[in-house]
Amino acid sequence: MGSEAIRYLILPGWQGSPAEHWQSHWQRSLPNSVRVEQADWLNPSRADWVAALNDALAADPRPVILIAHSLGCVTVAHWAQHAPAELLRRVRGALLVAPADVERPGCPAPLQNFAPIARVWLPFPSLLVGSDNDAAASAVRAIELGRQWGSEVVILRGAGHINVQSGHHQWEQGFAYLYRLQNRIELQQRRRA
Template identity: 65%
Template sequence: MWSQAIRYLILPGWQGSPAEHWQSHWQNCLPNASRVEQTDWEYPERQAWVNELEHCIAASDVPPVLIAHSLGCITVAHWAAQAAPATLNKVRGALLVAPADVERMECPPSLRSFAPIPRQTLPFASLLIGSDSDPAATPLRALELARCWGAEAGILAGAGHINVKSGHHRWEQGFAHLFRLQSLIEQRARRRA
């Protein structure tokens, strides 16, 4: 799985992923991995975030696997809802970790421009990993988003928002989900062959 033929695009959520976050660890240890850098991590603007993702995907000479966390997951959904078919076809798959429910009542005001959340099925293999103790999305909401997006879903017990605050620094166990996504990508490719 750790192949130079695979490009990984890391999509942090609100406030970015600091050096001790698992996304930063993964970026450092996965070959051919890079981060989608946003201009403003504190006050995100939906279209700016979508445009930067579009730019990174279009510039990639290798079809990427997206690894999104929190608001990064919602950015993927918005991007997929408006991207051209040729660009959509460049994405191999997406690992969507702890999606932030930007439609919830207690959502921070700076994230509300990302509502409503697109409900279209993602046209590539996807795996959504949520938590039964995530303050940003209930497990039922995470499962609902997975169903809408056509993603396989898994709910972790007591994992919080799957970030530094919840103790997920290196999150080596998360690589099992990346392996599962790779399996889903390969199954999809076989069905289309």
Template identity: 70%
Template structure:
């Protein structure tokens, strides 16, 4: 029996990912990709975002790779902490890019209902890509989140929040990190075999 190819599910952060954002570019160029749509991108509510993510994962084919940015990373961690085992089993891995520290001093008010950030290890391979000058999470905080979630950490130099404002539009070099995640997934599958 032939296995279904990997499906990429993109999880934008606060205010969504506009057409010029790398997540939108990736959705256009990856062979089988879709995105989680939220009812309200500007005043996000944790329960609603998690429920929407749950519905998208339930409707998606098996063998998912999640590609999250900013608040999308935090929503993913909340979802994974309470998701049904059958839905968790669909997720092969997650690329977590520039997670937003919703517990930081000065965090925008619309994001604060996503605190506290889940402590639980993610039940699938993950790679966290942060930056040493991201205003949404210090390097130490990004590394702490990676440790908590069991994600392989990678800190970029001077990449900002890895979004349009920091100059990351198509972010072609990000595909190397997606490839690295897929290598982690394959290595874990070989260990389980």
């Protein structure tokens, strides 16, 4: 998949992704990448976050791969549940990293308006990368979400929430999962041709 043929939409989670976060590094590294900006990173509103994603997709007709982290993953599922078919067709795939289980006991109050999590089979290829020691979603829960969304699931050992606090700054090895997703997309496109 040629890098010029696709654009990348970066969807950070709660509180955004600071400059040292792997999503920010990827945004600086990947051609044609842009961040979906939210009006309020600290007090997220499900309706506002979904609308921001919808607006970002509507603003550019080129095909896109979504690169979501944490609450960004849940936003993708909520958006896909009610998205217009025209915009759904623009999404070639989604890399869903460390989804936040907003239904878990003790979930921070600002995230609870994203519950219940949309249980929708995503109409595009997706790869969910979770961790066996992520406080935001257990490995079992990440696998369950992946199955509900129709995602391929990979569970990393000891990776935490796959963010700055867990030592994932540039997360160069994460590009392997992006390439894996892109290979699945290309294979699917060849089968349809």
